[in-house]
């Protein structure tokens with residue numbers, strides 16, 4: 001199976017209000033895909049449709065090889081779903097909760113599978129109520145994959161975790177893919193999470209996917225990296241020396257500072273320094289900055305807001 005998720009025109013209205021307005025998406029086997037968007041954009045609603053918890057108002061989808069509408073039970077067997085906040089019983093121990101879940105899914109040798117998962121997710125068999133936030137989230141994911149699903153859906157997996165627990169959880173998600181080839185589809189508010197973890201990002205706003213690509217592609221699409229050069233000599237001369245380079249897309253001058261938008265690349269600083277040197281210009285400082293996913297997100301949602309206001 002090449003595509004683990006394939007959705008066309010998925011839509012959902014609540015009492016006439018359109019929460020999701022025709023989402024198309026494709027997720028390949030083994031990908032980690034992030035679904036990003038502002039509050040109320042339609043992320044959870046889309047996730048709940050893809051996991052059979054909500055029936056779409058319109059559209060079709062195949063998930064884990066089964067048709068969402070015609071065979072929801074087949075979809076449920078092939079997927080894992082980790083809801084926001086989890087749903088574990090604090091007085092139960094981690095192992096007991098895993099064994100119960102494994103039996104629910106009729107996993108052969110439930111106790112052995114559960115012990116393996118405790119080890120895989122670095123968990124001790126303790127009452128869940130005594131666990132840290134990070135440990136509980138790891139247990140939630142272990143519970144979601146007890147039946148070895150082809151794809152696991154994670155709804156805001158690291159919300160509320162401190163940076164250290166967040167990055168530990170990212171390691172576990174990466175390992176799921178490396179060791180078992182599991183496809184991961186997650187929603188997040190953290191652009192940094194999408195950047196660190198996801199092969200591909202879909203940005204949803206007001207119920208529609210407005211942009212998609214790898215974090216690197218999205219950042220490049222914003223217009224490239226920025227290089228800021230301060231010079232002491234002839235500014236127009238420096239400007240003409242740099243503006244002609246193939247990698248330089250735009251040069252803006254403020255006082256003695258040139259702000260260049262350049263094609264992303266590792267050799268750009270060498271190229272610029274050589275060009276300045278050949279023109280006999282001495283730079284006082286050179287700074288290279290790459291746009292973050294925050295910049296992409298803000299630019300896209302601002303653009304949308306401006307289009308609506310017009």
Ligand SMILES: Nc1ncnc2c1ncn2[C@@H]1O[C@H](COP(=O)(O)OP(=O)(O)OP(=O)(O)O)[C@@H](O)[C@H]1O
Pocket residue numbers: 014018019037038039040041042043044045046
């Ligand atoms: N059960 C419901 N009944 C009515 N409206 C709903 C229901 N669930 C969601 N909505 C509305 O649908 C829209 C999309 O909500 P959704 O929860 O999917 O957004 P989200 O992107 O997950 O937001 P957040 O980041 O805040 O979790 C919102 O306007 C929300 O108020």
